[in-house]
Amino acid sequence: MKVAVTSKGTLLESEVDPRFGRASYILIVDTDSLSFEAMDNSANVNAFKGAGIQAATMISDKGAEVLMTGYCGPKAFATLEAAGVKVVSDISGKVLDAVTAIKEGKVSYSATPNKDGHW
Amino acid sequence: MIISVASGKGGTGKTTISTNMALALGSGVEFLDCDVEEPNAHLFLKPVIERTELVTTPIPLVDLEKCTYCRKCSAICRFNAITVVSHKVLIFPELCHSCGGCMVVCPEGAITETGRELGEINFGARNGIRFINGRLRVGESMSPPLIKRVRSEADPEKVTIIDAPPGTSCPVIAAMNGADFVLMVTEPTPFGLHDLKLAVETVKLLGIPSGLVVNRSDIGDQEVFAYAEREQLPVLLTIPFERRIAEAYSQGRSIVEEFPEWKERFCELFHKIETIIQKRSTTV
Incomplete structure (x- = not known):
């Protein structure tokens, strides 16, 4: 199974980035082999609006079935729901800990967003 | 002739100046309250509202029968208001800026427009002063389309006075763009001056002549006057910090109707503005 984990760095030992839409990196990790791809999220970090929507679309395109992050807002949540990506929020520690x-x-799994939308 | 009354900092007296100028000039003037997030000019002009219209802004509507999920619509959207995930098209109306880009680039012609409610526009009058205001729907964050809608009602034959919102961002630009003159209302405090400078720079970019009203002119420091001189901004009127003016304001009474000597001063303010506009049109 492929899992998307928001990360402050490009390694499995990196700290989880609590932000989703504007996370520094998003790691797409295969839970069986622990092989992963580190996606540079800088384009979304600087997005004018809708960073979460864009990030959600991106991880869905990468085939992630679950998102693990700190906070997930309502627009990102709606996008993930439409894409069939499940959400685990309130994650902290290292990426590898989350995967384990x-x-x-x-x-x-979260049934609702755990962060208000912002303008 | 369009005169837009702006300030940078909020609470300096835009509504006081704009409504009093309208009342001083009287019949034949047109007043547009473009501070649509919190319109309050009606409290002083007391117009009779004759009709109200709902204002909507276009947002995309996707025909999934025609959609091939090519994502050209989401690629062009700078605001991420439309996205395509696993054969679903999601639209976030509150992010849409109604540019119509998605509709233009859709190769299948699958996108048409529907409306999202922005707020309302009210039309009224009092003693020959035509009055129009916009009122943004509670919860709506996008005011420029509503401001533009209010402005589209302006009668080009009339003297139009616009009460602009505070700040220097899109809503203010929408309320100033295309005006013949921007009257800046400020107060002689460091905060007032700080935001005035931002507003002055904005007006410069728009290429509109401007002048100053210094309200509560005897408080704070004198820095604003030095700044005006350096910038060659004419100070067209000063209003002292007077208890009787504040009392009238707090009860929704206008200065020109309460204190007749002020009617003349506001008429004079208008004539100074008129002269600046005329001089400019003969030199351009």
């Missing part, structure tokens, strides 16, 4: 947790089934 989901492999072991120790996560709960």
Whole structure:
């Protein structure tokens, strides 16, 4: 299974970036092989509006089935829902810890966004 | 002739100046309250509202039968208001700036326009002064299309006075663009001056002549006057910080109707503006 984890760096040992839309990087990790692709999210970091929508579209295109992040706002959540990507929010620590947790089934999926939209 | 009353800093007296100038000139003048986020000029002009219209802004509507999910629509949208995920097209109306770009680039002709409610526009009059204001829907963040709609109602044959919103961003530009003159209302405080400078720079970019009204002119410091001199901004009127003026304002009464000597001063203010506009049109 492919999991998208927001990250401050390009490694599995990097810290999880609590932001989704404007995260520094998003790592697309294969939970079986632990092979991953680090996506540079700088275009969205500087987006004028709708960074979350764009990031959600991007990870869906990459085939991620789950997003693991700190905060996910309403527009990003709606986009992920439409794309069939499940969300695990309130994630912190290292990217690898998050991946391990989901492999072991120790996560709960969010039914709603956990952050208000902003202007 | 369009005179837009702006300030940079809020609460300096834009509405006081614009409504009093309108009342001083009286019948035949037209007043547009373009501070659509919190219109308040009606409290002083007390117009009788004759009709109200709903204002909408176009947003895209996608015909999924025709859509091939090519994503040209989402690629052109600078505001990420439209996105395509796994054979679904999502539209975020509150992000859409109604540019129509998605409709133009759609190769299938799958996008048409529908409307999103922005607010309302009110038409009225009092003693021969034509009055129009816009009122943004609560929760709506996009005011420029509504401001443009209010301005589209302006009668080019009349003297049009616009009460602009504060600040220097898009809503203010929408309320100043194309005006013949921008009257800046400021107060002689460091905060007032700071924001005035931003507003003056904005007006310069728009190429519109401007002048100053210094309200509560005897408070703060004198920096604004030195700045006006350096910038060659004419100070067209000063209003002292007077209790009786503040009291009248707080009760929704106008200065020109309460204190007749001020009627003359506001007429004079208008004539100074008229002279500047005329001089400019003969030199251009």
